[in-house]
Amino acid sequence: MQVATIQSIQFKQAIGFSSLLFTLTLLLHSALPLWFILVICSSLGLYLLQAYKAKAVAANTKYVGNKESGSQVNVWHVSVLQVNIVAALILVGLLVNIRQAGVLNLMLQILLLAVNCRLWLLQKAAERQQLVWVQYFLLASGFILHQSMLMALLIFGLIGLNLYLHYHLFAPAHTRIPQRALIQSVVIIIPLWLACFVLFPRLAPFWQIPNINMATTGLGDSIDPGSIEQLVQNDSVAFRVEFSQAPPPQQQLYWRAKIYEQFDGRSWHVDEVKNSSNKAKQPAANIDTLSNPNEVTDLIRYKVIAEPSQQRSLFSLANPVQSQGPVQIQQAGLVQANTIVSQRLPYQLASIEQPIGLISAAERDRNLTLANGNAASKAFAQQLFANAPTPDAFVKAVANHFNQQAYFYSLTPPRLGKDSIDQFLFETKTGFCSHYASAAAFMLRSVGIPARVVGGYQGGNWYAEQNYLQVTQREAHAWVEYLVDQHWYKFDPTAAVAPERVLQDLNAALNDEQRLMLQSGWQQISWLSDLRQQFRHIDYYWSVWVLGFDTSQQLDIWRTLKRYAWHLLVGLGFILAILVLSWLYLQQKKRRLNVPAATLLIQQYVPSLWQNKTPSSSVSGYLQQLSRNYPKHAELLNSLIALYDQALYQQDTAALAALHQLLRREKTRLRRFFRMVQNA
Known part of the structure; x- marks a missing residue:
């Protein structure tokens, strides 16, 4: 039975370790290849099966899965050599994949492989303890890949499970966690942890995740119809914004992210030459470089928290002129992160509603280049330009054409062939923002006006109570910038076809059928959507108060503490005094609880008795001595002695009640007597 009990305990530990490792595998899945995940999960399943067989054999029971009735199942025990051979083969596969995975991901994969292999070879308690410590490190590594609050709660829950396993590895069998001691430890640890988080120096992250095969989100380096x-x-959320003042109107919320200048007849692409030169120079814009710095009156100041995208492109309004954080403002008014955005990235910008200046003649020429094809669109553009020979007039003519003709805004436009612009303008006449932006930029270039497509986001959902703007991938948008007087001006042809898209949001520009296309089944349930948004609000606060807590905020706290140092010392002294008095009161109460009830009655009604009595003499002995010395009071004192001894030594409740009545009735006489004794 003792062997069976030990095996039962080990089986419970096996379930705990396997559950933890399985959840860890899911937690780190973005850093693991699919085949490796399948190997780990299969290994954990086999390990649990073997642990169950070992428990069944130890309890002298039949294994249900055995086909031979009445026979015992032999448990398969793996050797160190077998585990090492399998681990070596898996490691070779991981090393082959290192260029695609990256060094950091490889380290996480090796750690997970080591933990899984150690699980098969657990024999001694020390080996289980080693396993627990490595799991702590892997759980902490989860914060590298995930920054959301829900994932943080999951990681903290797994750390709690690991602590539970850790406790049972050290504690004797069948012991329970002392809840009172656990609560006391938590009460002590949480304030210390908060103090360390708030007051200790903030360190920059030691690494980023250079993982090129992870799924990217947001706009890519090319844009085409569809x-x-x-x-x-x-x-999903793309980024969140907090403004220093009232947020700009919805129609001004054009978040620039990428500029597409190369057109191949169907798709628009980011210019690679210009992109590489920007990375090399990395010039920072400022107010002095604006075309009319004297006209600067108000800056739009805002803080952005960008979600991980595995790209460097970030988001900005209008013409950014000041930046703060790990970002840089490029020549074309774009904002880029210093490294790949693999974690949530907070940064601050100041923008102004002025057009962005032309960088060079090469930039102008690049945005006049036209690919072959789409002859009908070129001819139509020249026809419009004949009646509107200036850039602004031509832009207005293009907008009027889209507005007055039978063009439609749709999420499901027809597929386009080789001459996509011609097909869209003259045949399908149905498209999304990229269709209209592509056609408008092409027509502008056809008449000699430099133009380019800008990709980014338009609008966002403003939450007044939380005081932030939430921009999701659903707000992705494309528009046009055209050159006039050496400056780039915005033109959104979508606003001419579906002004609701710009003035309100995407849903307002779609019909009921297409709105349903954007919502999965559960998103159509209003209370689930509301609950999801409430979680997003909480996650935003997590980003601002925890993930976004940086050195500048920490310095502000230190300055505040220094300013109110005297008040804080007085407050801390007051709190300390209350704690000391509370401790003394509890100690006194504890001592009182150890004093017999009869003695407490004497202390309550005749406190002066204790001032005359020597510590070595008992209460009864002292009263007997007084009875002999003062015969006049002997009767009262003897009654007191008799009731006290009976209540104290015989634990007679009736005597205790009689003693209480006697003391209450003769309180004044007894106090006068003991004052007389004291003064004698």
């Missing part, structure tokens, strides 16, 4: 339509079906 690319943004697919992106807007994703309702």
Whole structure:
């Protein structure tokens, strides 16, 4: 039975370790290849099966899965050599994949492999303890890949499970966790942890995740008819914004992210030459470089918290002129992170509603280049330009054409062939923002006006109570910038076809059928959508108060503490005094609880008795001595002695009640007597 009990305990530990490792595998799945995940999960399943067989054999029971009735199942015990051979083969596969995975991911994979192999070879308690410590490190590594509050709660829960396993590895069998001691430890640890988080120096992250095969989100380096339509079906958060003043109107919320200048007849692409030169120079814009710095009156100041995208492109309004954080403002008014955005990235910008200046003649020439094809669109553009020969007039003519003709805004436009602009303008006349932006930029270039497509996001949902703007992938948008007087001006042809898209949001520009396309089954349930948004609000506060807590905020706290140092010392002294008095009171109460009830009655009604009595003499002995010395009071004192001894030594409740009545009735006489004795 003792062997069976030990095996039962080990089986419970096996379930705990396997559950923890399985959840860890899911937690780190973005850093693991699919085949490796399958290997780990299969290994954990086999390990649990073997642990169950070992428990059944130890309890002298039949294994249900055995086909031979009445026979015992032999447990398969693996050797160190077998585990090492399998681990070596898996490691070779991981090393082959290192260029695609990255060094950091490889380290996580090796750690997970080591933990799984150690699980098969657990024999001694020390080996289990080693396993627990490695699991602590792997759990902490989960914060590298995940920054959301819900994932943080999951990681903290797994750390709690690991602590539970850790406790049972050290504690004797069948012991329970002392809840009172646990609560006391938590009460002590949480304030210390908060103090360390708030007051200790903030260190920059030691690494980023250079993982090129992880799924990217947001706009890519090329845009074509259909690319943004697919992106807007994703309702995940792209970034959040907090403004220093009132937020700008919805129609001004054009978040620039990428500029597409190369056109191949169907798709628009980011210019690689210009992109590489920007990375090399990395010039920072400022107010002095604006075309009319004297006209600067108000800056739009805002803080952005960007979600991980595995890209460097970030988001900005209008013409950014000041930045703070690990970002840089590029020549074309774009904002880029210093490294790949693999974690939530907070940064601050100041923008102004002025057009962005032309960088060079090469930039102008690049945005006049036209690919072959789409002859009908070129001819139509020249026809419009004949009646509107200036850039602004031509832009207005293009907008009027889209507005007055039978063009439609749709998430499901027809597929386009080789001459996509011609097909869209003259045949299908149905498209999304990328269709209209592509056609408008092409027509502008056809008449000699430099133009380019800008990709980013438009609008966002403003939450007044939480005081932030939430921009999701659904707000992805494309528009046009055209050159006039050496400056780039915004033109959104979508606003001419579906002004609701710009003035309100995407849902307002779609019909009921297409709105349903954007919502999965559970998103159509209003209370679930509301609950999801409430979690997003909480996650935002987590980003601001925890993930976004940086050195500047910490310095502000230190300055505040220094300013109110005297008040804080007085307050701390007051709190300390209360704690000391409370401790003394509890100690006195504890001592009183150890004093017999009869003695407490004497202390309550005749406190002066204790001032005359020597510590070595008992209460009864002292009263007997007084009875002999003062015969006049002997009767009262003898009655007191008799009731006290009976209540104290015989634990007679009736005597205790009689003693209480006697003391209450003769309180005044007894106090006068003991004052007389004291003064004698």
